[in-house]
Amino acid sequence: MSTETVTIQRLGAQGHGIAHGAEGPIYVPFALPGETVAIARVGNQGTVMSTSVTAPERVTPPCRHFGPDGDLCGGCSLQHLADKPYQEFKRALVVDALKAKGLEPDVRDLVPAAPGERRRAVFSVRKTEKEVLLGFNQMESHTIISIRECPIMSPGIVGRLEMIRTLAGSMAVGADPFRLTVIETLSGLDLAADGLKALSDKQRRTVVETVLSLKGIARVSINGEIVVEPQKPQLDFGGVTVSPPPGGFTQATREAEQVMAELVIAHIGKSKRVLDLFAGSGTFALRLARQAKVHAVEGDDKALKALDEAARRTQGLKPVSVEKRDLFRRPLMPQELKNYDAVVFDPPRAGAEAQTKELAKSGIRTIAAVSCNPLTLARDLRVLVDSGYKIISVTPIDQFLWSPHVEAVALLSK
Template identity: 75%
Template sequence: MSTETVTISKLGVHGHGIAHGDHGPIYVPYALPGETVAIARNGNQGTIISLTTASPDRVEPLCRHFDPDRDACGGCSLQHLADAPYHAFKRDIVVEALRAKGLTPEVNPLVVCKPGQRRRTVFSARRTENGLLLGFNRAETNHIVSIEECPIASPGIVSRLGAVRAVAEALAGGGDIIRLSVTETLSGLDLAADGSKPLSDKQRRNVIETVLGLKGIARVSSNGEILVEPQKPQVDFGGVTVSPPPGTFMQATREAEEAMSALVLAHVGKSKRVADLFAGSGTFSLRLARIARVHAVEGEEKPLKALDQAARNTQGLKPVSVEKRDLFRRPLTAKELKVFDAVVFDPPRAGAEAQVKELAQSGVKKIAAVSCNPLTLARDLRVLVDSGYTIRSVTPVDQFLWSPHVEAVALLER
């Protein structure tokens, strides 16, 4: 390890400052473009020792856990960057991913999300000799930084951190790390533990007794098994109430979900038959069913069942059909897709390469692509453009506040 002084030229896609060294780029977390910093260097990684020249875009972070000089939580990487350059950085991630595939469509301004809007948070928890650690991992480590606040999380989660901690303590056994997804629902917090060993009968009783003595906890599950459910968790998808299964995927913020849904619905317009692929529990399907017949396709049975039940129990929707299908291994074929006027797809980070190849040959008039990974989105859009589709717009959505992750909605027509 050596020490040296470097000047930061730009931000990398992970939010780290990048300096040009004699043997290539040096990545310096918490540094900003234009800053001169003394660093401890280990290979191509640098740790700030002191800040010689600060950027005018540097601001005071909101959270006390965002402090690289102490035990910094790894949940955020860009709290120290002012809003305007931060928003530009997020939009540029999408622009550059598209440009790398030769795509230069209109990219709209970033849809901004504010602090306190995150309704789903994944904590790490571990029992130690000094008590329970509940918080987030320090960047690129398994070290848990125990937290007392979180400015990105909703008040409904932050105000109940004590209850979350009590449940985590009941779940945690030995020194193993468990992942605890906490989702704010209309009926209380839904806690889903993942990665824990099978619980003993004593642990199960302890979890149940703990939850029944608390307020505001709707459900607790472990590795998909419901342990206790004082209230059935419920979420609202455009006026349709859904009871999602434990640990199911949901958009990180309600505000981002509403913004993305508005873009999708406006694009679909007067389409009469719509396919919603990778449909989950119905984020888009149930909204689309207000205006069109919907065929919802999802690889996991439980969220699809929740979607189906919600559609059946809601008046005023057009027909919704459901299909359990692994779209990675068995995508809807071009022939099957020809009956639809529009297709919406919202895949995991890996994207929808196999499905997009079929879509490209289908002749479907309108496509709305929703993605949390600009790189795989750009790859998939390239396939569609090469087959004759035009990208009408791409809208980046910042539901992963102060992180290098960004959502995007691309709207295409043939």
């Protein structure tokens, strides 16, 4: 380890400050462009020891767990950056990814996120002899920072943190860590533990008794198996009520989901036959079914079942058909695509490379691409542009407040 003084030149893609060293870039968490900092350096990683020049864009972090003056919680990386430069940073993640692929479309201003909007959180949990640790891993570490507050999460989760901690403790098997996904639904909290060893019958009874003694818990599942479900968890997708599967994917905030849906629906317009790829539990498909016949394709059979059940019990929708299919291994081919007027796809972070190559050969005129990874989005859009599609607009959307992650919706036509 060495000690030196450096000046931060820019922010990296992970939100770390980057200084130019003699041997290459040095990454310094919690430092901002324009700041001069004394750091302890190990390889290309620097830890701030003191700051002699402070950037005017620096603000006081709203959370006591954040940064070197807090507990070093790894849940956020940019609470110390003022709103305007923070939003410019998020937008630039999308712009730069597109430019790297030779694309310079109209990239709109970032749709911002606000504190208290986050309805889904994935906690790290471990039971020690003294307490139940419930929180997030320290940056670049397996150490769990047990949180007592969180400004990004909804009041419905923050207000029940101690209740969640109690319930997590009843699930814990020994001192092994596990993940606990918490989603705030219309009917209560949906908790899904993953990575736990099998519970004994006595422990299962304890979990059930704990849940029944608490208020506001809709369901608890462990490793995908429902242990207790006082009420079915319910989400609202544009007026259609859906009960997602245990641990199923849900957009992180209602507000971002609504913006994405509005962009997609407006772009699809009067298309009569719409294909929703990587459809999940129906975030887009069920909304689109208000105006078009929809075929939803998804690899997760439990998510697909939730979508299908919601469509069947909701009056006023156009026909919704479903298909279980691994689109990474078996993308829909041009012959299968010819019956559709428009396509929506919202893949995982890996993107939709195989499917976009087939879409590029199709005659579909309207495409809406939703992505949580600017790099794979840019790769997939390059394929479509090379085949004749035009990018009408790209809208960055923030639903991962104070993190280096950003959502985007790209609208294309041919």
